[in-house]
Amino acid sequence: MNRIVPVLEKSLLSRDAFRVINLIICLLYFMPSTFNVTNIPMKIAFAWGxxxxxxxxxxxxxxFKMRFSWLLIGAMISFIxxxxxxxENFLIPSIYNFGYLLITLIVIFPADFSQSEEEKKKKMVYFNNVFIIIIFLAALISIYQFIFLISYHVPTGTPGLLAxxxxxxxxxxxVYTSPNVGAMFGYTSIILSLISVLISKITxxxxxxxxMNFIVQIFYITLSSSRGAQVVICSFLVLFLLLFANSKFRKSIREVLPVKIKWMVSILLVxxxxxxxxxxxxKDFLATIPVSIDRKVEVIESNESDKTPLPEKEVILQHSSDNSEISAGRFTIWKAALKVIRPTLLFGYGETDFYGNSDAKFLxxxxxxxxxxxELKRAHGNxxxxxxxxxxxxxxxxxxxxxxFYVLNIFSLLKTFFRSKVNYAFLGIVLIFILSIFIDEMVExxxxxxKRDVxxxxxWYYLGSISYLYLKKGELI
Structure with missing residues (x-):
């Protein structure tokens, strides 16, 4: 038995292995052109988690060793x-959501207290590289689709809904479910590559x-016309520039990156x-690049009235003229959500796809x-x-x-950043990345x-890592 446990901890019970494999499955889930290949792996990953x-x-x-975990325990009890x-309305969906909540908070979030500093860094870089490689390839394929004006629909897991x-x-x-998703993945891949450079010697x-990934993602983000991603990126860049006001951060990042501070600041400003x-x-320039093709690839035959027409000869890169992409109708979704929550404000519903997972008679x-x-039907729970x-x-x-929990963690981490001796470059970059995600939470x-969000x-992986390193053990990475 003593021999079996260590083997299981490195395989079946390894949270590092689960994070990476689950990450791959979830990334592919957000790429409809994989034709639901993740259906069975997702179920296996859920059981594994x-x-x-x-x-x-x-x-x-x-x-239980993580700082402020008692608040998350309170949230779990409340969700029960x-x-x-x-x-009566959402027993199975809410249990399913609770399962994902437990996996997120208990499997993905906590650091492994038995790992050494070097092992933690290797795990982070490996996790980052898996993410970056997949997103790099996805962006390349997507740009190829733009150059040759390729467009098509594929069935999703939701009956009658085409991607x-x-x-x-x-x-x-x-190849993504939406331009906003692809843009956020691209942005995240750039940040993860920066983090890898900060914590490890990169060849x-x-x-x-x-x-190369940086350049490819800039192209994709531009072509996606994602306003949300632009706001998130700009917020990160502004926070990054503000970090340079801290002399300790400047010294820390200068030791890692082979670029003078003035050039770093200039690049960020550009x-x-x-x-x-x-x-x-x-986009005006990029619109001149595509090579028009006469036919459009259709993966399935469909008589849907909203089928997208063939691309026009003139390539236009912009949001739809009726301005429906102003938050993609988000204001009306928010208004409906605020109405729905009033009768059950204390404990919510346990599920948000009211019309997909129930008859919604209770509404x-x-x-x-x-x-x-x-709007609630159109949102499909999002x-x-x-x-x-x-x-x-x-x-x-x-x-x-x-x-x-978020506020206490971030406040404590900020206090640590300004008052303690830490790896200022690593902690500073991860902190502003996390803050930029909160900005994105306003519209996504x-x-x-x-469920299955990349x-x-x-x-949660990085929040757990910096929370452990700087709030619990006081170790430097």
Whole structure:
């Protein structure tokens, strides 16, 4: 038995292995052109994660050693009450959501207290490289689709719902579920490459690859016309520039990056100006590149009335003329969500896809107009706001516990950054990356209660890493 346990801890019970394999599955899930190849692997990963949850809770107990974990325990207990209260409407979906919540908070989030500093760094770089390689290839394929104006539809896991792929509606979806998703993945891959450079000695070949990925992702983000991603990137760049006001940060990052501070600042300013004002000019130029093809690839035959027409001869890169992409109708979704949560504010519903996972008869007591109903149906459970996603899913009690946890962690990490001796470059970059995700949460829902979300995996992994390193053990990475 003593021989079996170490073997299991390095394989079946390894949270590092689970993070990486689950990351790959979730990345492919957000690429409809894989034709639902992840259906069975997702179920296996869910069961695998459940096994590790039990092992962690009763044997390893890493989660309970994390700072402020008692707040997350409070949120979990509150969500159990949510499941009980909503058992007639959402028993199975809410249990499913609770499973993902446990996997996120108990498997992905906690650091491994038995690992050495060097081992932690190797695991991080490996995790980062897996993410970067997949997103690099996905972006390359997507740009190829743009150059040859390839567009098509593929079936999704939701009956009757088709996913747009390639260059459609004047935006580059590429192989992703949406341009916004692809842009956020591209942004995240750039940040992860920067983190890898900060925590490990990277070979020249890897540096060249990171630079190639940077260029490819800039192209994809520009072609995606994602306003949300632009706001997130600009917020990160502004925070990055503010970090240079700290002399300890300047010294720390100068020791790692072979670039003078003035050149770093200049590059950041150029990027900030580009994403603030220059993308429209870039899109005008990029619109001259595609080679028009006469036929459009259709993966399935469909009589859907909203089938996307063939690309026009003139390539236009912009949002739809009716301005429906102003938050993609998010304001009306938010309004409907706020109405829905009123009758059950304390504990929420346990699920947000009201019309996909139930008959929604219980919503008759809510004063919803036709627009509200249509928007909730169109949202398919995505409130396009991380704060509302948590509130509607779990209620205000769990909401307070979760966001108190965020605030206490970030406040403590900021205090550590300014008052303690740490790796200022690493901690500073990860902190502003996490803060930029919170900015994105204003228009998207990634961090919690959005099953299989890739940004959530990265967010919780790095929050757990810096929380452990700087709040619990006081070790330097």
């Amino acid at each position: 459940g096994i590790i949850v039990l092992y962690e809770v009763f044997i390893k107990k890493n989660f 009450l949510t499941i009980i209260i909503n058992r 747009r792929q390639g260059f459609i509606e004047h935006r580059l979806f590429g 020249k070949t890897i540096r060249v690859f990171y630079m 990027l900030l100006v580009y994403f603030s004002f220059g993308t429209n000019y870039a 008759k007591k809510v004063d919803l107009d036709t627009t509200d109903v249509n 409130m396009h706001n991380g704060f509302l996603q948590v509130l509607v899913s779990s209620g205000i009690i769990a909401f307070i516990c979760i966001y108190a 829902a990634h961090v919690l209660f959005n 940004i959530s995996i990265v967010f």
